Each structure stands twice: as structure tokens, then as C-alpha cells.
Amino acid sequence: MMSKIMALPFIKGLDLCEQFFQEAVRPLLTHHFPNLRYAAGRLGGGSDVLGFDTPQSRDHDWGPRGTLFLAEAEFAELAPAISDMLKHELPFTFQGYPTHYGYHEDGTLNLQFTNERPLNHMIKLTTAVRFAQDYLALEAIRPLTPVEWLCLPSQILATVRYGRLFHDTLGQVTQLRQQLHWYPHDVWLYLLVGQWTRLGQEEVFVGRTGDVGDDLGSRIIASRQIRDLMRLAFLMEKQYAPYSKWFGSAFANLDCASQLILIFEQVWQASTWREREAALNEAYGFMAQWHNQLNLTEPLATEVDFFYERPYRIINCDQFTAALQQQITDPQVLALPRGLGNLDQLSDSTDILSKQNRFHHFKSLFDPGSSQLDS
Incomplete structure (x- = not known):
């Protein structure tokens, strides 16, 4: 299966993820949740986030994926429904690449072809505040203290600044990225x-x-x-x-x-x-x-x-x-x-x-x- 994936034309991960959102994810959200306010992007860990992915990167933690950021007040109710909808309605492949993921023995992700549902997609659902807590170890989205800046590794900051935000009608993720763009x-x-x-x-x-x-x-x-x-x-x-x-x-x-x-x-x-x-x-x-x-x-x-x-x-x-x-x-x-x-x-x-x-x-x-x- 991996040899089949490696034979596909390579596309940079950020471009693949943005196209996946615009052509596959966004239409489904518009149809099923027409009034939804959210942000979408590819931020966080991964060589593709920094633009350094190569054809070899496709063997783990790579593929059509992304993060949806919901409003905190709507997260508990809507996140399960959105995830379930995507499991049952996303296409099986996008640009030739599977949208279904399995796991290597070390816990890293690997792309897997399938024709069965539900899909194990990698559209992560969270909120801006939860992302700040889980990925940045920050308690809230607010100006950082000097000590908080010093405790944030530059690799982590890079994957927020150099990742890509595809859509944001909530504004919180945009605000977070602006705050973290560079040190005071x-x-x-x-x-x-x-x-x-x-x-x-x-x-x-x-x-x-x-x-x-x-x-x-x-x-x-x-x-x-x-x-x-x-x-x-x-x-x-x-x-x-x-x-x-x-x-x-x-x-x-x-x-x-x-x-x-x-x-x-x-x-x-x-x-x-x-x-x-x-x-x-x-x-x-x-x-x-x-x-x-x-x-x-x-x-x-x-x-x-x-x-x-x-x-x-x-x-x-x-x-x-x-x-x-x-x-x-x-x-x-x-x-x-x-x-x-x-x-x-x-x-x-x-x-x-x-x-x-x-x-x-x-x-x-x-x-x-x-x-x-x-x-």
C-alpha cells in the first residue's frame, strides 16, 4: 500500500490540505451546518506545516488533514456531529491520496486505502482556547508574560506562525497567530x-x-x-x-x-x-x-x-x-x-x-x- 502512495504525484502538504478543505470539507460544512462559524487550517506538528515535507514525508503523519476550530460554547454539541458527518461523507480519496488513516506500531499516522465507512479522518476538532492549552501549554488566549514567551520552544512557535489558516470567521485563531508572530x-x-x-x-x-x-x-x-x-x-x-x-x-x-x-x-x-x-x-x-x-x-x-x-x-x-x-x-x-x-x-x-x-x-x-x- 505504501508503494502505491509513493507512486502518486507529490504535492506539498500545506497545498494538499488547503485544497482538501476548500474542495471536500468546506462544501460539506456549508451544506450540513450552513450557519456554522469556525476557523480551519493546518497548524501544529508536522514537516508539512513548515513547508519542509518531501515525497519521503508521506510515510507517516502526512496527508489530507487539518484542524477545525469551533466556538467554545458550541464545541460540546457540534464537534461529535461534525466529526461523524465527515466520517460518513468525505470522499475515500482526494488527489489520489486516501482520506482514511491507520497507525504504525509507534503510534504515528499512515495513509490507508479503504472503501468502507466510517472513515478515520484526520480533521481534528477543537477550539482556539483548547488548542492554546493542548499545543502551547497556555491557559488562555491573551498577551503572554515574558516567562511564558521564554518557555515556548521556537519549533512550537514556528508551527503556529508558518502553518496556514484557510478560513476564520471566529477571529480567535487569527488573534492567536498575530500574538505569536514574534516576540515583544x-x-x-x-x-x-x-x-x-x-x-x-x-x-x-x-x-x-x-x-x-x-x-x-x-x-x-x-x-x-x-x-x-x-x-x-x-x-x-x-x-x-x-x-x-x-x-x-x-x-x-x-x-x-x-x-x-x-x-x-x-x-x-x-x-x-x-x-x-x-x-x-x-x-x-x-x-x-x-x-x-x-x-x-x-x-x-x-x-x-x-x-x-x-x-x-x-x-x-x-x-x-x-x-x-x-x-x-x-x-x-x-x-x-x-x-x-x-x-x-x-x-x-x-x-x-x-x-x-x-x-x-x-x-x-x-x-x-x-x-x-x-x-
Whole structure:
């Protein structure tokens, strides 16, 4: 069965889902529930939501699907009736793809051809508030506190911002997406501080490890610095970074990527720590000049210098953290532990960043009354 699916012409998942809604789902809703007010879209988990799906993606969690958002007051009554109607009236296939789903042993979805009803469709019914609670671990749709922003992984935020809303006569999902489009200004500054802090913590170690003959350690740290420079680039372009599988693909779409990748290649190809350090300093200089172009602070030095009296050259990332910190005026953001950043800057564990029921457990990290990480 999978070989039959793989033989079908590939269509990007977001396009497939939107066509499925417009041509198959929407007419049924209009006919059976003519007065229904709702929103419909493809938001949440899945490579297709971010636009990175390929023909290979069709083997799991992919296909004609979506989410219907109902009014909270009507959800209990209408959700079962709508779902049941779709089970019995959706077409068996759309664009050649089954609309019926089964499950792999690991619980992921797989498309299955059938000619029997009821269909196990993947039109999820919820409300905007329930979606916020279940997917974002937010108690309500309202402006977020700084700590709530910091506890939301950028992968999760990306799948809300970069997904697609097909229809919305309720307005709540549109409101939620507008709220989550990007961080408030001072939270953004705080994240920039956190990212420059991470870079500053290890900028000298590429030279120090190389100087003692630890070339492997120098290469590892250089790679870590490249990843953190990439994360800084996402922040500076005001784009949410996805998790590791699509991190490089998304970075390649940034405006700065064509220039930075050439510099990164020099770092990877360097045969000595001095060459590696010089290439990394070119990348730091690029970011420093970009920082000055953003006019977030007074212009800062973009040249490298020696690290005290030692033979290692750095750009001194601490100057950027200090200057950016001085621009923060929101009392709630100023009360946060300085330079700590958000969950993405603290961890790359999938078990933390993809488990919604765990986000809120990290709020105490940012509590100035209990945190021991404040400088």
C-alpha cells in the first residue's frame, strides 16, 4: 500500500490540505451546518506545516488533514456531529491520496486505502482556547508574560506562525497567530542578550583547546559556535528556528545564509586552530556589523583583539550583551536572570522542547525570587 502512495504525484502538504478543505470539507460544512462559524487550517506538528515535507514525508503523519476550530460554547454539541458527518461523507480519496488513516506500531499516522465507512479522518476538532492549552501549554488566549514567551520552544512557535489558516470567521485563531508572530521587543532583546552570552562563553575556547593540541575539542567547539551563530541569525532576522531536523534547511532560507555559509565552510575546512579561529572571527565580525545596522544600540566595535595577554583573538561578545541589556526597559524582563535566554538556549533535548506538558515546569528557572543563575 505504501508503494502505491509513493507512486502518486507529490504535492506539498500545506497545498494538499488547503485544497482538501476548500474542495471536500468546506462544501460539506456549508451544506450540513450552513450557519456554522469556525476557523480551519493546518497548524501544529508536522514537516508539512513548515513547508519542509518531501515525497519521503508521506510515510507517516502526512496527508489530507487539518484542524477545525469551533466556538467554545458550541464545541460540546457540534464537534461529535461534525466529526461523524465527515466520517460518513468525505470522499475515500482526494488527489489520489486516501482520506482514511491507520497507525504504525509507534503510534504515528499512515495513509490507508479503504472503501468502507466510517472513515478515520484526520480533521481534528477543537477550539482556539483548547488548542492554546493542548499545543502551547497556555491557559488562555491573551498577551503572554515574558516567562511564558521564554518557555515556548521556537519549533512550537514556528508551527503556529508558518502553518496556514484557510478560513476564520471566529477571529480567535487569527488573534492567536498575530500574538505569536514574534516576540515583544524587550523579550527579543533579552533573547539576543542570551545568544551573545552563549557565544561569549566559548569564543576563546577554539584557540585554547587548539593551543594545547586538542584539535578534536577545537573542532567541536567551533561547530557549537557555528550553531549558536546560526541561532543568532534567526533572532536577528526575526524568524523562529525549527528543531534540528529542519534547522539547516530553514537557515538556508534566511537572507544572511548565502554569505554566512561561505564563512562557515572556511571554519569546517580549517586544518589548524589558528585558521579556524580566524574564520570564526570573520563570522563574528559579520554578525557585529549586522548588529550595528539594526541600530539596537550605539555602534559597537567590529574588530577582533587579543584575549587579555593570551595569544587568542576574539571579538568580545560581552560588549554586545552589555549594550543590549541596557536597552531593556520592561520591568518584568529586567527582573529575569540576566543572559539566561529561553528554553532553546538552555537545552536542545527533544524530550523537553517537544513535550507540551513539560514547558511550564521550567517557569521556575526564570523566577528572580528562586533562580540561582542570575548574575
